Amino acid sequence: MMVQKKSPSKITFDIFNHVLLILIAGICIVPIIHVVFASISDPALVDTYSGIILWPLGTPSLNGYNYVFKYQKIWMGYRNTIFYVVVQCVITSVLSIIAGYILSRKRFRYRNVLMGFIAFTMLFNGGMVPTFMVVRNLGMYDTRWAMLIPSAMNVFYIIIMRTAIQGIPDSLEESARMDGAGEFIIMFRIILPLCKATFAVIILFVAVYKWNEWFPALLYLDGESRYPLQMFLREILIKQVDFTNQADAMERLQLYKVLVKYCVIVVSTLPILCVYPFVQKYFVTGVMIGSVKG
Amino acid sequence: MNVFRNIATDFRRNKAIYFLCIPIVAWYIIFCYMPMGGIAMGFQNFSPAKGIFSSPWVGMKHFRDFFGSTYAWRSIRNTLIISLMDLLFNFPMPIIFALLLNEIVSHKFKRTVQTISYLPYFISMVVMCGIIVDFTKSGGVISNLVSQLTGQPAQNLLGNASYFRPIYIISNIWQGVGYGSIIYIAALSSVDQELYEAATIDGANRWKQTLHITLPGISATIIIMLILKMGTMLAVGSEKILLLYNPATYETADVISTLVYRKGFVDYNYGFSTAVGLFNSAVNTTLLLITNGLSRKYSETSLF
Secondary structure (H helix, E strand, O other): OOOOOOOHHHHHHHHHHHHHHHHHHHHHHHHHHHHHHHHOOOHHHHHHOOOOOOOOOOOOOOHHHHHHHHOHHHHHHHHHHHHHHHHHHHHHHHHHHHHHHHHOOOOOOOHHHHHHHHHHHHHOOOOHHHHHHHHHHOOOOOOOHHHHOOOOOOHHHHHHHHHHHHOOOHHHHHHHHHOOOOHHHHHHHHHHHHOHHHHHHHHHHHHHHHHHOOHHHHHHOOOHHHOOHHHHHHHHHHOOOOOOOOOOOHHHHHHHHHHHHHHHHHHHHHHHHHHHHHHHHHHHHHHHHHHHOO | OHHHHHHHHHHHHOHHHHHHHHHHHHHHHHHHHHHHHHHHHHHEOOOOOOHHHHOOEOOOHHHHHHHHOHHHHHHHHHHHHHHHHHHHHHOHHHHHHHHHHHOOOOHHHHHHHHHHHHHHHHOOHHHHHHHHHHHHOOOOHHHHHHHHHHOOOOOOHHHOHHHHHHHHHHHHHHHHHHHHHHHHHHHHHOOOHHHHHHHHHOOOOHHHHHHHHHHHHHHHHHHHHHHHHHHOHHHOOHHHHHHHOOHHHHHHHOOHHHHHHHHHHHOOOHHHHHHHHHHHHHHHHHHHHHHHHHHHHHHOOOOO
16 A cells, blocks of 8 residues: 555544444443343342443352252253254264265266255245154154254355365366275365365354254254253243242342343353354354355 | 266266265255145145145135235235345445444454454344343333433333334344454455555545445445345244244234244144245245346346
8 A cells, every 4th residue: 555644534534433343342242241240240239230230240259150050951951952063063064065075076967957956945945834844754853853954954055065175176086086096085085184174164153053043943842851052041031931949038039030041141152152262263264155156 | 868868877977976966865855845845735724634645725725814814914014124124224234334344454453343243143042132131121221221212111122012123123233243244344355455546546535435446346245145135035033033022012023934933833723824934935035036137137246
């Protein structure tokens, strides 16, 4: 860039712009700060405080968390969610790389037909009830499979995987084939290591998506024992089901009811927010890979 | 039978690839194409016990029932209003945010603001709605703010039909503005810097440069995002509405997809639900095709 003198209007704009962006960033983060500090505040003060909590009210304590940790369903939900996240990541990433691989083989004559067959599902779908009936007829209703198999593939992941694999020179595959490597060896030993970044992005998207997902559980699951964490959060936060039924003085219970909501939010969101700073640049990469080729 | 011979030759050459196709094709047939066949339920008095082959056919009855019912107009109107409001307020925000960030010279400041702005996106929908419920309950932060501004006593805002749409739209903006801007920030960074230098020499100020260089430079991205948005317009986040609405706010909150859910999974009226769902996705697909067609005609940018 050329060195240029700043005009007064430019300076005014710069100040205004900085202030505005700080304000936007503030609005983005303030509700989160409010929840975190409310969760360690004195419940009696939280109940009567009417503004945004930017520091712990009263003496900070972890009593609210004690209640949450004693609540078995939170742990059950946690275990189920971790199971769903891990298994879904494996299933989806393997299927995406297989699909991406076959769709990028130039010697496979019908690859574009197959791509059309897959892409058409983006345009039109059967809807909630017909999909539910298929899942039910497969005997998956109220099983863990119902949470994993219907969401096994996604056109978006297949397209970014295909784009990544298309970028790998054919000569690598040819020389491997000369050395006697089969499709599986080529796919997992040659192609996969070369598109690690895209692969990681897919795993990341699947993991966050799965961690936050709740609607399929509402449709496909009946028994609480298989509910993911988000379903229990829905009961506590949205349906306001009271779970503080421990033998404790009534007054204290009333008070802690105020806190536990904040505590479950923190407990359920903390893992994502902890890994967030490390993975956010992959997310940016992912959004960009996805946008290059739609 | 040339086709079959071609397939046979191709199969012999690429046996392993055909083998790998099996799980992919099978999954798409079972979970995407079979439900499309299940749309037949929309024309049946479907009962799960009889199945799709022996449930009695009722023709267009469900569609007549839907369009004749009081909630048909209500849900269509709410769907249109909520999605148009979302398009109007939520679509330009990430673009404006990206443009503002683009004017920042300090790299560190830019990064910090960006990182903070993505944060809300990673909060789950249930937690997000939990926070909304808490902030808008009688005595909650936002509820108090509204009562101060309007001079009315604090109330549970989610119980008041006239507040539902603003709450829905504003919380969407809060959660999506940073994440939505990623793609525009990327597009902005690929605009040719020499154009700016040339414009500066020609005496264009920053605002003129934005108007004549930056915006045209990212217009292709904007159009693609707009097409994608239009295609999912009538599929307005039913999950979020399901979490936030209640019978008191059905008047402004009940959309077609929440109706599909209630009819199918609360009332177990499968045939009716399928019919309404079919109407919804048919309109969606049409919208996507129309936008794509218009865009291809007028701007040479299109999805397919």
